[in-house]
Amino acid sequence: GAGVSQSPRYKVTKRGQDVALRCDPISGHVSLYWYRQALGQGPEFLTYFNYEAQQDKSGLPNDRFSAERPEGSISTLTIQRTEQRDSAMYRCASSLVSQGKRNTEAFFGQGTRLTVV
Amino acid sequence: SQQGEEDPQALSIQEGENATMNCSYKTSINNLQWYRQNSGRGLVHLILIRSNEREKHSGRLRVTLDTSKKSSSLLITASRAADTASYFCATVPNYGGATNKLIFGTGTLLAVQP
Numbered sequence: 001g002a003g004v005s006q007s008p009r010y011k012v013t014k015r016g017q018d019v020a021l022r023c024d025p026i027s028g029h030v031s032l033y034w035y036r037q038a039l040g041q042g043p044e045f046l047t048y049f050n051y052e053a054q055q056d057k058s059g060l061p062n063d064r065f066s067a068e069r070p071e072g073s074i075s076t077l078t079i080q081r082t083e084q085r086d087s088a089m090y091r092c093a094s095s096l097v098s099q100g101k102r103n104t105e106a107f108f109g110q111g112t113r114l115t116v117v
Numbered sequence: 118s119q120q121g122e123e124d125p126q127a128l129s130i131q132e133g134e135n136a137t138m139n140c141s142y143k144t145s146i147n148n149l150q151w152y153r154q155n156s157g158r159g160l161v162h163l164i165l166i167r168s169n170e171r172e173k174h175s176g177r178l179r180v181t182l183d184t185s186k187k188s189s190s191l192l193i194t195a196s197r198a199a200d201t202a203s204y205f206c207a208t209v210p211n212y213g214g215a216t217n218k219l220i221f222g223t224g225t226l227l228a229v230q231p
Contacts, residue, residue: 031217033218033219035221040224041223041224042205042207042221042222042223042224043160043205043221044221045218045219045220045221048217048218050217055218056218091159091160093160093219095217097217104165104217105150105162105165106150106162106219107162108152108159108160108161109159110158110159111159
């Protein structure tokens with residue numbers, strides 16, 4: 001497909017379990033972003049990558065959250081020992097920006113709705 | 118944390134009227150972007166305005182940027198029921214490096230009544 005693909009679309013997990021959310025960006029896009037969005041709020045920045053390098057992880061709430069993009073394409077956001085407060089929509093986006101070129105738009109996936117019970 | 122706040126939080130208008138949404142942000146920016154989010158769907162990019170631009174048009178959309186006031190406005194002219202959505206401004210802060218981090222505002226919920 002031509003867009004950003006996220007899987008799964010919905011994930012229900014028990015408190016204390018680990019979850020892995022996947023993002024497949026648009027082919028050739030350099031930058032990849034993870035956001036978390038609570039109902040009625042704007043997306044909250046978590047982390048982003050240029051190629052395989054994690055450029056900024058200042059938005060990750062705590063050390064239970066981690067992300068990787070080992071080959072500069074697909075990325076995984078992992079949440080360990082999930083808690084109910086982790087329930088949210090997790091969105092991934094990619095953009096065709098490279099180092100020093102910042103005036104480009106981001107394309108968002110449909111998101112993964114995570115529910116921790 | 119979120120960079121910006123949008124005003125109003127919610128707006129209800131009749132089809133054919135114009136809708137204006139405002140966004141304020143906190144830090145120096147490289148560019149500001151507006152996104153639309155329909156109920157239950159993803160975010161879609163609408164328009165980007167660079168920090169050295171003051172106004173930009175795209176179809177029925179008009180965006181202004183005032184960097185001295187750290188604010189932007191989005192005008193949708195001749196609104197349609199299909200414009201009903203949440204609208205978010207997002208900024209790329211100017212940290213002096215190569216970051217392209219997008220920081221979103223809190224959003225305006227627009228309802229266009231047919």
